[in-house]
Amino acid sequence: MTDVSTAEDKRLVIVRPVCELQGRTARMEEVLSSTVDRLRSEGVQVTVVAMASELQRISLAGEHVLFAICLSEAGVNMEYYRLLEYFRQHPDCLEGAVGGIIVDGSSELFTKALARRLAFSANMAGCLFPGKPVVEATGSLHNFDVLSMVRDVPSMEVYKQQVEELARKLIDFKWPQGEERLRVLAVHASSRGTSNTLLLWDKVRSYLEDRADITEISLRNGSMTDCRGCRYEECLHFGENDGCFYGGIMTEQVYPAIINCDALVMICPNYNDAIGANLTAFINRLTAIFRTHDFSKKRIYALVVSGYSGSDIVAEQVIGAINFNKAFIMPGHFCLTETAHEPRSILKVPDIDRKAARFAQIIR
Numbered sequence: 001m002t003d004v005s006t007a008e009d010k011r012l013v014i015v016r017p018v019c020e021l022q023g024r025t026a027r028m029e030e031v032l033s034s035t036v037d038r039l040r041s042e043g044v045q046v047t048v049v050a051m052a053s054e055l056q057r058i059s060l061a062g063e064h065v066l067f068a069i070c071l072s073e074a075g076v077n078m079e080y081y082r083l084l085e086y087f088r089q090h091p092d093c094l095e096g097a098v099g100g101i102i103v104d105g106s107s108e109l110f111t112k113a114l115a116r117r118l119a120f121s122a123n124m125a126g127c128l129f130p131g132k133p134v135v136e137a138t139g140s141l142h143n144f145d146v147l148s149m150v151r152d153v154p155s156m157e158v159y160k161q162q163v164e165e166l167a168r169k170l171i172d173f174k175w176p177q178g179e180e181r182l183r184v185l186a187v188h189a190s191s192r193g194t195s196n197t198l199l200l201w202d203k204v205r206s207y208l209e210d211r212a213d214i215t216e217i218s219l220r221n222g223s224m225t226d227c228r229g230c231r232y233e234e235c236l237h238f239g240e241n242d243g244c245f246y247g248g249i250m251t252e253q254v255y256p257a258i259i260n261c262d263a264l265v266m267i268c269p270n271y272n273d274a275i276g277a278n279l280t281a282f283i284n285r286l287t288a289i290f291r292t293h294d295f296s297k298k299r300i301y302a303l304v305v306s307g308y309s310g311s312d313i314v315a316e317q318v319i320g321a322i323n324f325n326k327a328f329i330m331p332g333h334f335c336l337t338e339t340a341h342e343p344r345s346i347l348k349v350p351d352i353d354r355k356a357a358r359f360a361q362i363i364r
C-alpha cells in the first residue's frame with residue numbers, strides 16, 4: 001500500500017508530568033521547545049499533557065507519545081508516580097501507542113531506573129517502544145561526552161539533537177514488513193522437564209507453531225563464557241566477521257540465529273532478582289554483532305517466572321538491555337510474568353493455557 005500520510009496527519013503527544021521545582025525544568029523546556037517549534041513549523045500537531053488526571057479526557061491509545069520526565073534535585077517527580085498509577089489501573093490505555101522517553105536528572109543517578117520502570121508500566125498498558133527509545137540527560141550532561149566528541153558539538157546540542165531524533169523516530173515508526181512465516185528464536189538456560197519457565201514456553205510455543213518457524217537454543221552446561229570486554233576496535237573486527245574473541249556456541253549457533261530471526265523470545269527464570277548468568281552472558285556477547293548488524297526491525301519478547309516475587313525487575317533488565325541498548329523493538333505487552341515455585345507447578349496456575357495462548361498471539 002502506498003503511504004499517503006502528510007505532515008498534517010502526523011501527531012505527537014508530549015506527556016510531561018509537572019515538576020514542582022521550577023528552577024529544574026528550564027533545561028528540558030529549552031530542549032523540548034526547540035523540537036516542538038520545528039515539528040509544528042512542519043505541520044505536525046503537538047499536544048502537551050502535564051497531569052495524569054488529564055488522561056481521563058485525552059486518550060493516548062494509538063498515539064505517538066513522548067514521555068518527558070524532569071527530576072527534582074533528589075531524583076524524584078511526584079506526578080510521574082501518578083502517571084504510573086494511571087497506566088497500571090488502565091491496562092489498555094496505551095494500546096497501539098508508540099512511545100519514547102526523555103529523562104532529565106539533576107545528578108548522575110536515577111535516570112535509567114526511572115526510564116525502565118516507566119517503559120515496563122507503559123508497555124503493560126499496551127505501549128510499543130522502538131529500539132533505543134530513551135534520551136537521558138544526567139545532571140552534568142557527561143553521558144553525552146562521546147557523542148559530543150563524535151559529532152563535534154557541545155553536550156547541550158547533542159541533547160537537543162537526540163530529542164529531535166527520538167520525536168521523529170516515534171512519528172515515523174512503521175511495523176517492519178517481513179516474510180509470511182515469522183522466524184522466532186527462543187533462548188534459555190533451563191532444565192527441560194523441571195523448569196517452570198521452560199514449561200511455560202512449551203505452552204506458548206504450541207500456540208505459535210502453525211504460523212512460525214521456531215529455533216530454540218539452550219545455553220546450559222558451561223557452554224557460555226561472558227563477554228571479555230575487548231577494546232572497541234577488536235570487538236568491531238570480530239563482529240565484522242560475525243564472530244567474537246571466544247567463539248563457541250555464541251558464534252556457531254546464536255549469532256546466525258539472531259541475524260536470521262524476526263522475533264527473539266528470552267526465557268528468564270528469576271535468579272536472585274535478576275536474569276541468570278548464562279542469559280546475561282548471552283546479552284553481553286550480542287555486542288559484537290550489534291556493532292555490525294541492524295537489530296532495529298527485530299522484536300523482543302520475554303517469559304519471566306519467579307518463585308516468590310520480583311518478575312517486574314527481571315523484565316526491566318530485559319527492557320534495559322535488549323530494547324534500550326540493543327535496539328530491538330519492544331511490542332506492547334512484550335512480557336508474560338508468572339509466579340510458581342515448586343518444579344512444574346506453573347501447570348497449576350489458574351488460566352495458564354489461556355494466558356499462554358494470548359501471549360503467543362502477541363508474538364509477531
Ligand SMILES: Cc1cc2nc3c(=O)[nH]c(=O)nc-3n(C[C@H](O)[C@H](O)[C@H](O)COP(=O)(O)O)c2cc1C
Binds near residue numbers: 195269270308342
Ligand atoms: C539460583 C536461584 C535463585 C533464585 N532466586 C529467586 C529470587 O530471587 N526470587 C524469586 O522469587 N525466586 C527465585 N528463585 C526461584 C525461581 O525463580 C523459581 O524456581 C521459578 O519457578 C523459575 O525458575 P525455573 O524456571 O527454573 O523453575 C531462584 C531459583 C534459583 C535456582
